[in-house]
Amino acid sequence: MTIKRLTLKNPFIASSGTAGYGDIAEIPLDLFGAVVTKTITPLPREGNPPPRLAETPAGLLNSIGLQNMGLEAFYNFLKTFVKPTTLIVSVGGESPQEFETVIRVLNELDTIDAFELNLSCPNLKAGGEVVGKDFDTVSAIVETALAQTNKPLMLKLSPFTEDLPDILNRWESHLEAFVLFNTFPAMDIDLRTGEPDLGAVSGGLSGPAIYPIVLNAIYKYRQHTLIASGGIVSPSIAQKFLLAGAKALEIGTGNLWNPQLIYQLIREVEW
Numbered sequence: 001m002t003i004k005r006l007t008l009k010n011p012f013i014a015s016s017g018t019a020g021y022g023d024i025a026e027i028p029l030d031l032f033g034a035v036v037t038k039t040i041t042p043l044p045r046e047g048n049p050p051p052r053l054a055e056t057p058a059g060l061l062n063s064i065g066l067q068n069m070g071l072e073a074f075y076n077f078l079k080t081f082v083k084p085t086t087l088i089v090s091v092g093g094e095s096p097q098e099f100e101t102v103i104r105v106l107n108e109l110d111t112i113d114a115f116e117l118n119l120s121c122p123n124l125k126a127g128g129e130v131v132g133k134d135f136d137t138v139s140a141i142v143e144t145a146l147a148q149t150n151k152p153l154m155l156k157l158s159p160f161t162e163d164l165p166d167i168l169n170r171w172e173s174h175l176e177a178f179v180l181f182n183t184f185p186a187m188d189i190d191l192r193t194g195e196p197d198l199g200a201v202s203g204g205l206s207g208p209a210i211y212p213i214v215l216n217a218i219y220k221y222r223q224h225t226l227i228a229s230g231g232i233v234s235p236s237i238a239q240k241f242l243l244a245g246a247k248a249l250e251i252g253t254g255n256l257w258n259p260q261l262i263y264q265l266i267r268e269v270e271w
């Protein structure tokens, strides 16, 4: 199947942050249409204080905090990496310049098939707000990225992106697809201690709790080229997203809960 320029053997994509750098052995990544790497930032990041994962009744909370090896180490890693399937590199940064740096350096590597811009990176200078929330900031990052690469570009948005219809209209013809959405800001409290579960207090909610919200957005904006991300943990939920109009599906928490999920998706989902 083809999104626009990207041809995938199936519409199932392993989500950023849940499949390492495209190299984890626990999930049969070779069966996926594509894999997205952990988000890469210019400098290495250690991430947030533990605990960084907490289960809630209908979803997973995480506050990994974009822990990653950083651009230089990732470039060296990729030089000898044998990818399991189509490889999409997730790019993060706190400013258009940081996105530019990562894409400029990685663009020459043929092993990379596409880039996904992660606009949900917390901007530390702006008090932890996500970097790409409004039309102007998103557009500045997209313009900078487009100037650095001819590879297909995907734009992964936060569910609280302002001006979403304007962003979709403005950039549809320049981008491979929009990924709706990243995780939803959330927290939980441990009744035994009275304290937040996560070391960073607040994190991102993923898993089945969010799928109806994401489904609503996919259906609403189905005239655009959309990849669904959020709560695809079973063949039936995957099927609903394709019926709603998604061109492809990103699967994160579903793979963490059941690393064999892809076998079921391939067997049971019609696409």
Ligand SMILES: Cc1cc2nc3c(=O)[nH]c(=O)nc-3n(C[C@H](O)[C@H](O)[C@H](O)COP(=O)(O)O)c2cc1C
Pocket: 015, 016, 017, 018, 038, 039, 060, 062, 064, 066, 090, 118, 156, 181, 182, 183, 205, 206, 207, 208, 229, 230, 231, 232, 250, 251, 252, 253, 254
């Ligand atoms: C442990 C964990 C780490 C994640 N790390 C990233 C990341 O580095 N970059 C990114 O764009 N999204 C990241 N995400 C978000 C997922 O890629 C996905 O968009 C989100 O979890 C919703 O999909 P799901 O319900 O299928 O997990 C992460 C999610 C989890 C659970």
